[in-house]
Structure formats: structure tokens, C-alpha cells
Amino acid sequence: MIRSVTRHLLITQISFLFLVLVVLVTWNYLDSYKEIEGIFDAQLSRSAHTLNSLLSFADEEGYLESLKLSMGSFEEHLMQQDFSHSYDRRIIFQIWQEPGGLLLKSSQAPEFPLTESGQGFVEEILNENSWRVYVFSHPLMRYRFYVGERSDLRREVATKLALRSTLPLFILFPILAFVIWRSIVRALTFINTSAKRIEEEVPENLEPISLEDVPTEVHPLIRALNGLFVKINESYEREKRFSADAAHELRTPLTAIKTQAQVAMREADDNRRQKALENVVKGVDAAAHLAEQLLSLSRLEDHKVVKTDLNLVDLIND
Numbered sequence: 095m096i097r098s099v100t101r102h103l104l105i106t107q108i109s110f111l112f113l114v115l116v117v118l119v120t121w122n123y124l125d126s127y128k129e130i131e132g133i134f135d136a137q138l139s140r141s142a143h144t145l146n147s148l149l150s151f152a153d154e155e156g157y158l159e160s161l162k163l164s165m166g167s168f169e170e171h172l173m174q175q176d177f178s179h180s181y182d183r184r185i186i187f188q189i190w191q192e193p194g195g196l197l198l199k200s201s202q203a204p205e206f207p208l209t210e211s212g213q214g215f216v217e218e219i220l221n222e223n224s225w226r227v228y229v230f231s232h233p234l235m236r237y238r239f240y241v242g243e244r245s246d247l248r249r250e251v252a253t254k255l256a257l258r259s260t261l262p263l264f265i266l267f268p269i270l271a272f273v274i275w276r277s278i279v280r281a282l283t284f285i286n287t288s289a290k291r292i293e294e295e296v297p298e299n300l301e302p303i304s305l306e307d308v309p310t311e312v313h314p315l316i317r318a319l320n321g322l323f324v325k326i327n328e329s330y331e332r333e334k335r336f337s338a339d340a341a342h343e344l345r346t347p348l349t350a351i352k353t354q355a356q357v358a359m360r361e362a363d364d365n366r367r368q369k370a371l372e373n374v375v376k377g378v379d380a381a382a383h384l385a386e387q388l389l390s391l392s393r394l395e396d397h398k399v400v401k402t403d404l405n406l407v408d409l410i411n412d
Contacts, residue, residue, distance in 0.1 A: 100278055107274045115267060119260045126259075127252035131226075134248055135215055138228040142239040145189060146230065149237055188240040197237070208240040217245070284309065300327055343384055351377035 186203040190196055196205060208227045209218045218225050224245040231238040300323035303316050351374055358370035 100282055103278045104275055107278070108271050111267065111270060111274070115260070115263055118263065119256060122259055123252055123256035126255040127248065130248050130252045130255070134226070134243060135228070138215075138226065138241045138243060139230070141185075141187065141241045142228055142230040145187060145239050145241070146232060146237070149189065185244075186242045190238045190240070192231070192236045192238055194236075203240075203242075208242050218242070281309065284312065340385070344381060347377050347381040347384060351381065 186200045186208070188196060188200075188203050188208060189198040190207060199205075204220065208220065208225065209216050209229060211227075211229060213229050213231060216227050216229065218227050220242070225242045226245050226248070227240060227242040229238065229240055302320035302323055305313055305316055354370050354373040354377060358367050358374065361367040361370055
């Protein structure tokens with residue numbers, strides 16, 4: 095049972111608003127993660143092809159040794175600089191020679207292949223961390239390239255993007271909740287207004303409540319109250335008529351009873367006194383009978399009388 099319309103509507107609307115916000119955040123996160131995954135996968139693919147292009151001169155004498163030294167110095171330089179990006183340490187690569195073995199790798203890459211799968215993208219667990227690995231091997235070359243990236247990087251970026259895009263909604267949430275609360279309170283103000291209007295009504299004359307400035311949804315309730323007011327007014331009028339009729343009808347027998355009682359009090363003769371007392375009893379019986387008739391009439395007025403057509407000729411003939 096709803097004990098408070100305001101509280102019920104407020105809780106329902108704010109809960110729905112919060113649910114919508116959660117759905118938007120979730121959908122935004124999944125959509126951002128999908129976009130980030132596509133972008134980062136493209137970067138992994140480009141990195142593998144870049145490594146492939148670097149080995150296009152691998153047959154030249156001393157090129158591989160020079161490349162290893164250059165890449166090692168470059169990684170060491172990045173690790174020592176403050177401006178090196180933290181994401182750089184989460185990307186690793188390997189170059190394997192077929193046949194042969196590990197030809198070149200980044201400093202944090204393991205000595206074994208990042209994955210045993212074929213070409214393309216694959217998810218692998220390395221050192222209890224999830225990695226996204228891209229494998230590429232050119233059919234005309236004898237090298238296989240592995241480029242891996244920590245999956246938590248993608249989740250981190252997707253989370254940041256989702257939070258940044260939905261942050262205005264979180265800021266607007268309390269404002270929207272306040273607006274909803276004010277709207278509900280304002281929409282239900284007519285209840286207090288109608289209550290004050292009813293409190294100011296005089297029982298002898300209950301005026302119907304106007305339907306102006308009242309929401310359409312509440313019109314049936316107002317009409318029911320107005321109908322109740324009409325019935326109360328009619329009942330009050332019947333009570334007034336009954337009281338007036340009873341006072342008028344009982345005045346005569348009560349006066350007669352009083353007169354007979356006074357006669358009995360003054361009469362010295364026992365027979366006449368007895369006769370006067372008998373008249374008092376008869377008067378009381380007549381007054382009681384009259385009261386019963388008035389009560390019966392009042393009960394009839396309280397019930398609806400069904401009116402039917404009556405043929406007097408048929409009634410007389412019967």
C-alpha cells in the first residue's frame with residue numbers, strides 16, 4: 095500500500111534516473127572499450143609491420159648488430175627520462191627467425207614466444223597479466239613478429255574515457271533529482287489546497303470543489319467528493335425537516351399531557367383524578383406512537399424510493 099504519493103513517486107523517478115545513468119555508463123564503457131581496442135589493435139599491427147620494414151635490410155652485413163644496439167640504447171634512454179610515457183613499459187615485442195631462434199626483443203619481453211597461436215590477434219596470460227598479442231609473419235620472409243600490449247591499459251583508457259564523458263551526468267544527477275522532487279511536490283500541491291478548502295467548509299452548506307486548476311487524473315476523486323457533499327447536504331436538510339416536524343407534531347400531545355397532569359394535581363375527587371391520570375397515560379401513548387411514526391418516516395427518507403407508474407382504474411377494479 096502506498097502511504098505517501100510524494101515519496102513513492104520520488105523514489106520511483108530517482109531510481110529510474112539512476113538506473114538510466116548506470117546503463118549509460120556501462121554502455122559508454124563498452125563502446126569506448128570497443129573503440130580503444132580497435133585503435134590499439136591497429137597500433138599493434140602497425141608496430142609489427144614497422145618491425146618488418148626495419149628488417150628489410152637484414153641481409154646486409156652488420157645491420158642486425160647495429161639494430162640491436164640502437165634499440166637497446168633507445169629503450170635505456172626512455173627508461174631514464176622523466177618524459178617517457180608510462181604506457182611504453184606495457185608494450186613488448188619479439189622477432190623470431192625461422193628457422194633459428196629469438197633474433198630481437200624488447201627489454202621486458204620473455205625469452206620464449208609470446209604465444210603459440212598463428213597469425214592475428216590473441217589473448218595470452220604472461221606473468222599473471224593479460225596481454226593482447228599480435229602475430230605477423232610475411233610469407234616471403236623468414237621472420238615472425240610478436241607485438242604485445244597489457245590488456246589493463248585498454249581497460250584503463252576505456253574507463254577514463256567513459257568517466258569523462260559521463261561526468262556531466264553525475265554532476266547533473268542531484269540537480270535532476272531536485273527538479274523531479276520540486277515537480278512532484280508542485281503537482282501535488284492541489285491536495286493541500288483542497289484539504290484547506292474542505293476544512294473551511296461550513297457543515298450546513300458544503301460547496302462543491304471547483305475542477306479548475308486541478309489535474310485531469312484527479313477529476314474522478316473531486317467528483318466523488320462533490321457527490322458526497324451533495325448527499326451530506328441532503329441528509330442535513332432531512333434532519334432539519336425532521337426536527338421541525340417532530341417539534342411541531344409533539345407540541346400538541348405534550349401540551350395535552352401537561353394539562354391533564356395539572357388537572358390531576360388539583361382534583362380532590364378520586365374518580366376525576368383517576369380519569370385525568372388515565373388521560374395522561376393515553377397522551378403519553380399517543381406521543382410515543384407519533385414519535386414512532388416520525389422515526390419510520392425518517393427511515394423512509396433515508397432510503398431511495400423506487401417510483402413506478404400506477405393505473406388507478408385497475409386498482410379500483412381490483
